[in-house]
Amino acid sequence: MKTEPTVRKDQIIEAAIKRFAHFGIAKTSLTEVADDLGVAKQTLSYYFSDKKALVTAVVDKLGEEYEEKLHAEIDQADTVEKALLKLTEVKSWFFEKYFMLLTQENHMELATAGVLPGRRNKLMNRELALMKALLDQGVSKGELRPMDSAKKASLLLETLYAFARCVKDKSALPDKEAFQQVLTRQKEVTRIFYDSLKSDTWKN
């Protein structure tokens, strides 16, 4: 008979996030997560049958955290320009915070199981929808020129991802400065992009 363990599911997920975010998935063992919580490894298996199950729960939790933060920040922006720049900032904040975890999506077991790529694609689709909605909003308010918003949104999003990819390719262990540099560039390109879509661009 299984007895109710002394830690809650969300405490395990929090402890796992801390380990995964610092060491990445490959270098973290369930035993270490259990040790951090001061419980036996068996206690973890009450909730999570294996590492894959725990990683899945962690990735879902982080996805929620990211989207919550994204919406909270964007809701505060009164123009599409500010909203786009906020989106860029939140993206970069999240990328830096969970770099070790996010760059291990090719971690063999999980990649073949489709856990990470599947979730990544879904998240990107939601980001795309959000960005398209922002552009549409700008058009209907007269802030932006009429455009094919789906196409433009995917272009900008892919550009932002490409910049992030550069950090990852340059170093497996980037420093704060490397992230900062990329954010600066991402914001710059977002601004250029915005300026070219602005409704008053061609008036002067």
Add this chain to the structure above:
Amino acid sequence: MSQDQKQEAILEAAIRRFAHFGVAKATMAEIASDLSLSKASLYYYFPDKLSLYAAVIKKITSENEKQDEEDLAKEKDPFKALVLYLERRTDFIIRYYNILEFLRTFNPMRMPEPLESVFIYLKKRELARLTSVIEKGVSTGLFKIKDARKTAELLYEFLDGFRASLALHGANFFPDKKQFQSILRKEIEFSLIFFNGLTIKKG
């Protein structure tokens, strides 16, 4: 790149890896790949992880050596010099905790080569620093002892044992800064009582 520059680049990459992942989780293959170096050429410079680790310890302990010793020499008051010495030591441990943590895997009485020779040097350095601190009290006639070296050895051994008994148990990779500061406070408290015991009472 010259051989020396290459060796230096390897040490820097190793420090980054060790400091982030801890020594146990960092691999030679990753360090080589950070530098776009083949594993074979990394092993040419450091035949195994232990010799790389020993070289890293040597590098990080010598980084501030000159500055620390100059600052210590400038401080004439033995009590203040003692506090300075202990504070700098704690700063170092906090800064490189994730690298130093690996030392726990060894029995301090039986360190493997090449770590052993690094530690013989470091122990000598610590003793020399403590001795110089105590000599400040002896030369000004503040302390009622003759052999500063012997007194330094006594204090050193006590602090050593004291730290061992307070050592953070278990594999805590994310230790709280406060833990080190509380150890430092106790070290300072004890050492000052010890120094007071050496002081010639006035009146």
